[in-house]
Amino acid sequence: MALATVGGCGSAEPSQQTETDDSAVVLPIIPAGTKADSILVDKSDRTLILYKGDEEIARYGNIRFGDTPEGHKRFEGDERTPEGRYTINGRNPGSRYHLSLRISYPNAADRAYAEARGKSPGGDIFIHGQPNGREGAPLASDWTDGCIALSNAEIQQIWETVPDGTEIYILP
Template sequence: MERAATLLLLVTLAGCSSSATEAVLAPVSEPRVAARSIPDYQPSRPAPRVLADYLIVDKSERLLIAYSNGQPIRAYRGIQFGDAPMGHKRFEGDERTPEGIYTIDTRNPRSSFHLSLRISYPNRRDQAFAAQYGRSAGGDIFIHGQPTGYRGPPLQGDWTDGCIALTNEEIEELWSLVPDGTPIEIRR
């Protein structure tokens, strides 16, 4: 049932690709987005009045793009990851950010980091893989801002435990754009 719902969602969102079949069979292998045409986050620019209905995180480009009705509405560049950013998260403590299609399943305004949006990792496949090795897949992967109470400039480098970090201003805008249940695709 979960797979059927995911496939239906992918077919619905396939308007960005050349065919629905391509989107269902290989959503992660689509060509890279032409990011130059997407409005970047700017502190002085008000958030768009539309809500995002899909997010793409491109780990190699360090780019998060929010979409609405197949059109990019905002881009966040220079995002940060865990200490081992490349490769799919396999186990608790591996400091990797998951890759694949998940959802934003809840939000936490009182987390240890400024405004956290939780990603639905691990899914059943992630759990089964880790279980084969007698390990935990981990969890509590979020998109969030800087540590709560930290007053300095944004932390540099990859410093999370596998989460996706933005500046506090960026997460405030994204928080207002992204409802719970929004699909998020995380690519290499």
């Protein structure tokens, strides 16, 4: 299902998907048809792990975050990646980045915190690949507005393995 969004890392601007050169990326082997039922993101270790039950089915390292990676996202424009429990609640094959899976940020607590301070919590937080049209290796430093970025090959594999409704836990 394509999502129409207005801002954030995974903004929907219909565009042609382009592969980047991520030939050095070694993908985990996931048996065909395997579907994850939870995701663990550890910001301090820069890992994203897919689980089916208690079994780890794939691990991705060296993931990238918002320009301000430490701390929980509180407000629109703070360039932080959220921390806490969310779900994958949509997918966008036509975003400005190679594929994007929407994270359900903000939740009720995030909205209440921002509202109590007269601010917007922001939104449009995704797991996605590299910017469309980018050539060469994946960007080497934190560069998103709060999203979680991987290589195009990695997001392709995650896209195929993670259904909508999958729980995602993002640790500091």
